[in-house]
Amino acid sequence: MQLYNNILYVGFDDTDSSSGMCTTYVCAVVLEKLKSCGMTLKGEPRLIRLNPFAPYKTRGNGAVSFRLVLDNNQTIRRAKQIILDTVEELSQLNDPRTNPGVVFYQGPMTRDLKEYSMKTVQCMVTLEEAETLAQKIGAEIVKYKNGRGVIGALAAIGCPLPDNTYELIAYREVNNYGKVRRINEDSVRLMDHETYPETFDNLDEGYMAITPHTPCPVLYGIRGETKEALYRAQELIRSEEPIERVMVFLTNQHTDMHLQAIDRIAGIEKYQCYVVKGVVNSNPHVIEGGHVIFNLKDESGEMECAAYEPTKRFRDSVRELAPGDEVTIYGGIGNKGTLN
Template sequence: KFKKGRGIIGSIAAISLPLTDYTYELLAYRIPENYGTERHIDYDSVIEMDNETFPDTFENVDYSEKYIAIEPKTPCPVLYGIRSNNVESLNRAREIVKVNEPIEDYCIFLTNQHTDMHIQKADKISEMKQFGCYEITATVKDKPHVIGGGHMFFTVFDESGEIECGAYEPTKNFRKTVSYLREGDILKLYGGIGEQNTFNIEKFQVIELNDVEYKNPICECGKRMTSAGKNKGFKCKKCGKRISSSQKVNTKINRSLINCQFYETPVSARRHLSKPLCRM
């Protein structure tokens, strides 16, 4: 028993849980004398392991952030942890990863990590509750904007209501992807609602992009026309031509995002339960 014994409760719950989707994790344990000291893992061998075993193993390295994800950042007894879809790949990965300190033991666990087990499907925004995790299809209401600290927010809506969505600074380049969204885009979003009732995005799929923009018509002379006043049509500043219609013309625009494609947060910012695209 450790402290209040809640670990025992969690362990009993874990071994009692039937899993329809699951992953495996290999943990390598340090000798007690090394607890709390700097870990000595050969990073080049981790990259080699990732190249050799991905996508059977995953979440090993975040190349964009030069982040070795198998190495814990706390003074815990674990030297490294590798996640996989099968035991064979874990044994292969263990043979490739080199360390410069003694390993006390290894253990392979059956887990619910990276299964999206926390995600519930919501049919409408009004069904979503604080601290719940959901999959929801909704339409972008406004252009994403950045606030102090580098956090990015935008709003989505459906027939039942709307909710603010967030992509936070630790998600790094994912925010750039989010910045490409525009009003009218239809998305399937995955994430959880936090203390501020913001829907924190883990990943999203583009269902349908709004690739139409309404602009003033182009004059016969090739110049873009300007408004001649409310309900007075358009005029051309270059040649003086006027038209009585005040209706703008729809123009198809190129988008950086792609219909039907998924976009996800980087490895360094991904929740342990969140299913990566390589498993979808």
């Protein structure tokens, strides 16, 4: 493999499942192994959140990528073997919905690759599209099972980041997987008070929001505008259980990259995210489960919109809408065809 500027791009996705593992953790383990062999990482690893309404996503729908500085074919072969062995070892291959894919690429960031990546963040992309592009640009793909993870792996390599944030993720020791996470909540509130708005999404109506609710390796994740803010926040958090490792990712989270502006309701399609303007055409009403529903219309058509229960107090603002109100809606379309 002839390297372009001595850089090997690596991307992978779909290693986790609803019952465990995390693709970012696989990335962190891979990078530790590569660095221990004397290999050099260029820049931060990237965590690219893909289309949040894709029906085949596992949990967070995030793919990872990173750049290695390598100077000879022997090192390239060794790096690839370490990566593939680790992905195979840690992926949840017994889960029918887990279909990892790994991509190795050594060329320039082409226009086709960037456009494909943006499409993967905003729309639906098929595995055939990913494989066709990989062949065109000379990227090497490795598939496990049906290999659907290749879609996100390739997108994570090529995704442009004109705007970005960072996420610091702390991981648990293996013997604590599946147990209650032991984080001092008062320290999280203090951290939020001291670092907001440089960090964000730390609390949800006063309760700790940095810990996941699945048996995955993640202990907590802090999101912020700069790496420096994340490190300051980390110093303020008191963990009452050991931390195995920490990794900071460059990411597209909270950049609204997944949203695409559209000027006609009739043009909206399932499994995509939009910014659309319209007029409220019904009184908001509450349905079973605490969800608030109303209709939105423009000259091209009408559709149902929802503020679901997990949005909590946001629903109070939605309830105040009245027929005739002109609004701009930011949301996505799921399987039921409701904009939320």
